[in-house]
Amino acid sequence: MKRFLYFILLLAGFSSIHSCKDMLDEDGNPLIDLNNNTGLNGPRALYREITDADTLAEYHYNGLAMTKVLTPGIEDRSVTDVMYSGDKVSKISYRGHLDGDKDGDPDIDSTSYTQLFTYGNSGKLESISENRETIIIDLTPTPPTVTIRKTKTLYKLTYSTTTDKLEKIVMQTGEEVPAVPFEYKNYSETTYTYTGDNVTKVLRNYGPMTGGSVFGAPVSKYSYEFSNYDDRISPFSLLPFAYKISRILSASETNDSESFILSPNSPKRMAITDLVPPVPTPTVFSTDYNYDVQTYMTKGFGVNYIYKPL
Secondary structure (H helix, E strand, O other), rough: HHHHHHHHHHOOOOOOOOOOOHHHHHHOOOOOOOOOOOOOOOEEEEEEOOOOOOOOEEEEEEEEEEEEEOOOOOOOOEEEEEEEEEEEEEEEEEEEEOOOOOOOOOOOOEEEEEEEEEOOOOOOEEEEEEEEEEEEEOOOOOOOEEEEEEEEEEEEEEEOOOOEEEEEEEEEEEOEEEEEOOOOOOOEEEEEEEOOEEEEEEEEEEEEOOOOOOOOOOOEEEEEEEHHHEEEEHHHHHHOOHHHHHHHHHHHOOHHHHHHHHHHOOOEEEEEEEOOOOOOOOOOOOOOOEOOOOEEEEOOOOOOEEEEEE
């Protein structure tokens, strides 16, 4: 259940406590005041996701392009750098501390990865290749031990021939071992269901691979359902699609709970279910939203969204 504690913390209803600094961007420009909810005229960008406890994400821009994301770390903020080829995300690099167990605190282990993005003739994102290094710290023995784990991962994306929407992501991953030929050892398959343009259900199965190419029977299965969507504007609609895919795939095995960020609107209810038990029991979360005068969502599931003018 530890993976669900993060959401429980969010749903506890953090109050909004902001300093003067919270109301300014990195250049000192005023941001939307969440208290009077006046909104913003003209082009905008998502700048911060915050609670009274922490800043969950801070987005930085070069002109119209989102180029850097700061997220919680141990001593310093974790950093995601986003690079482009033309108007498309071509590379994402990360260094810092992930919250792999979803308990709301960054892991002591440090992680760095580089992802390269490949697009098809239609301009759609078709694959992501990732090289990752994790420095694993075990505090149990005296003195503590440090292990370096390196992995390679390939994600392949396919789209519906009828709706053109993202239909499936297939992941293959394996660990790099010195003096041993590399093989993919594990896989996952993720399928997406929609109502209109909004993601309403995500199924992800995980299992082992044999011979580097044969998918075995899945050993873990998760379902994520999103419902009661509003008809307003999601803050995540302002972020690049490739970054949102990277965010969902990169943090933890259960980060598909964030798949609603692919939707133009926001769900008021989500249910997360481990499908392996004989009688699966969903864990359900619900919220109401606040909006500004331009109908952009400003608060939901205990998180405040702050925008800045572009």
